[in-house]
Amino acid sequence: MIASLSVRPWIDHTTDGTGFAPVLITHPPARRDADTAAAIGQRMLSVARALGAMPPRATLPNVGARVAVHNGVVLVRLDGSTCSRCALDDGRR
Numbered sequence: 001m002i003a004s005l006s007v008r009p010w011i012d013h014t015t016d017g018t019g020f021a022p023v024l025i026t027h028p029p030a031r032r033d034a035d036t037a038a039a040i041g042q043r044m045l046s047v048a049r050a051l052g053a054m055p056p057r058a059t060l061p062n063v064g065a066r067v068a069v070h071n072g073v074v075l076v077r078l079d080g081s082t083c084s085r086c087a088l089d090d091g092r093r
Helices: 037-051
Strands: 006-009 023-026 067-070 073-076 086-088
Touching: 023 037, 023 073
Parallel strands: none
Antiparallel strands: 006 023, 067 073, 073 086
């Protein structure tokens, strides 16, 4: 069972102007010994299947550089944003 997930949806477009709506879903930090990387991975795959998401390693639309991880922080670049890279932080640090 997953008690909570962080979900960040946004509207985007491919390099040729086609619109689509990606969703970045992340699992909270491990809280118990049973929360191994493998167990969390299986839970997240179950969430993806339940949502009808694209399978892992599927080719996604080319939107250019959007998501990066730097020092354990997920950064998302959004066109028209007041910041060039916005940190996704759910306050659980």
